[in-house]
Amino acid sequence: xxxxxxxSRVRHLHLTARILTxxxxxxxxxxxxxxxxVEFADYQEYMPGMDLRHLDWxxxxxTDKLVxxxxxxxxxxxxxxxxxxxxxLGTGDTxxxxxxxxxxxxxxxxxTLAATLLYFLERHGEPIGLEIVAGQGVRHTxxxxxxxxxxxRALFLTxxxxxxxxxxxxxxxxxxxxxxxxxxxxxxxxxDGMEEPKSWLPALGAFARxxxxxxxxxxxxxxxxxLAFSEPAVLFSPEGGEGIAVDPVGARATFEEVARDYVNEVxxxxxxFGGRYLQTPTxxxxxxVLRKIIARSSx
Numbered sequence: 001x002x003x004x005x006x007x008s009r010v011r012h013l014h015l016t017a018r019i020l021t022x023x024x025x026x027x028x029x030x031x032x033x034x035x036x037x038v039e040f041a042d043y044q045e046y047m048p049g050m051d052l053r054h055l056d057w058x059x060x061x062x063t064d065k066l067v068x069x070x071x072x073x074x075x076x077x078x079x080x081x082x083x084x085x086x087x088x089l090g091t092g093d094t095x096x097x098x099x100x101x102x103x104x105x106x107x108x109x110x111x112t113l114a115a116t117l118l119y120f121l122e123r124h125g126e127p128i129g130l131e132i133v134a135g136q137g138v139r140h141t142x143x144x145x146x147x148x149x150x151x152x153r154a155l156f157l158t159x160x161x162x163x164x165x166x167x168x169x170x171x172x173x174x175x176x177x178x179x180x181x182x183x184x185x186x187x188x189x190x191x192d193g194m195e196e197p198k199s200w201l202p203a204l205g206a207f208a209r210x211x212x213x214x215x216x217x218x219x220x221x222x223x224x225x226x227l228a229f230s231e232p233a234v235l236f237s238p239e240g241g242e243g244i245a246v247d248p249v250g251a252r253a254t255f256e257e258v259a260r261d262y263v264n265e266v267x268x269x270x271x272x273f274g275g276r277y278l279q280t281p282t283x284x285x286x287x288x289v290l291r292k293i294i295a296r297s298s299x
Contacts, residue, residue, distance in 0.1 A: 005099065009160035012102060016112055017119035020287055022048055024120060024294060043067040047123060078145035078182045079121045079128050081114045082174070083159075084191035085135035087238035090164030091221060099137075100163055106221055107164045109282040110190050113217065115159050116290060117188060122152045130155050131180070133173040133191070136165035145182065167239045170200035178206025185210065188293055189275075190217045193266050194237070201269030208274035215293050216270040217278050218263075225259045227252050 025048055046055060046066035054068040089106045100107035118128045129145035132138070138161050143154065170191065181187060187207055193200075207214045222228070227248040236243040263279065270277040280289045 003161075006157070006160050009099065009102065010156050013112065013115040013156055013160055014119070016102075017116040020116045020290060021120045021123060023287055024290060025123075043069060044123065044125075077126050077184075077186050079118075079126045079186040080131060080145055080177070080181055080188075081117060081129075082131045082133065082177045082187065082189040082191075083110060083114045083135075084133045084168055084170070084173075084189070085110065085162055085164045086133060086168035086194075087165055088168070088192055088194040089219075090238050091224060098163070099161075104282065106192060106219055106282050109280075109286070110219055111159050111162070113219075113280075113286055113289065114190055115156060116286065117293060118152065118155055120290070120294065121186075122147070122149075126186070128152065128155065130158065131177045132158070132162060133170070133177075134164075134166035134168045135162045138162045142180070144180070145185070164238075168195065170195050171203045174200060174203035175206045178203070178210060178212070181207060181210045181212055183210050183212075185212045187212045188215045188217060190219060192219050194239075197262065197265045197269055201266070201273060204270060204273035204275055214270075214275035215278060216266075216275045217280050217289060217293070218266060219280050219282065221282050227255050 043056065043059070044067065046068050056067055056069055059065060059067050085107065089110060090100070091106055100111070102108040102112055114130070118130065122128050125147065127145035127147045128151060130143045132141035135141060138158050140154075140158060141162075143151070143158075168191075170193070174189070189204075204214065204216070227246070229248055232245065232247045234243040234245050267277045267279075278289055278292055
């Protein structure tokens, strides 16, 4: 029914997410869904770090499997990942019709980060959703937060199938996603922010107006921000526009200053509109940024 390459990518994402989640759950994170249990929901596989008090010993005696009980509680926290997969995220990908490498590229890093965060949150019993900005190769790009394995499978299949493409128009996309977000939600936006900051930063206010707990993950490739080449070249955006001829030797110092100003503007804007800013290089350890995102959710 599905492309074997896509299914292989789903398995890769699932394995990566599980390994990272096991590591994260060894820490001291506690879900905000701590309240009076009002209704039994279902069982889930026990994972290291889970509260042993919720183990079902009768199931263990019958099946020799470790499972924990999950409950619908009064403190449900809808969680949404807003994932920018516009053309600029495709910098470094192998080709327009080829699925991106899940390691090293901006697209692959963004997809893996989103998949792992969704996996972690679902394992904590939170309803999870996904909003893909631009992107190509999938029919569904908007999933409202729901609980359960079926939702997680659908999100992983989408993430394994999508590739970067199209124009983000971040302002409209963020306003649309913000208006669709439930009140008092947990939202993580993953983007390279490659549009004029003043054109899209105010759109983050749509999440603030919903009372969302917002984290902005600013994904970047060090080579892009550092002019890591020695010969003159013409630079262009995959999302269109005129090419710009650049001599890296003469432009490097000025470019570094421009990049610093740009980063400071984005960071200040995210904070001003109620979010938390996390600068994330594609070659950095995902566990570090995930731990920071999760620490925010437990505050």
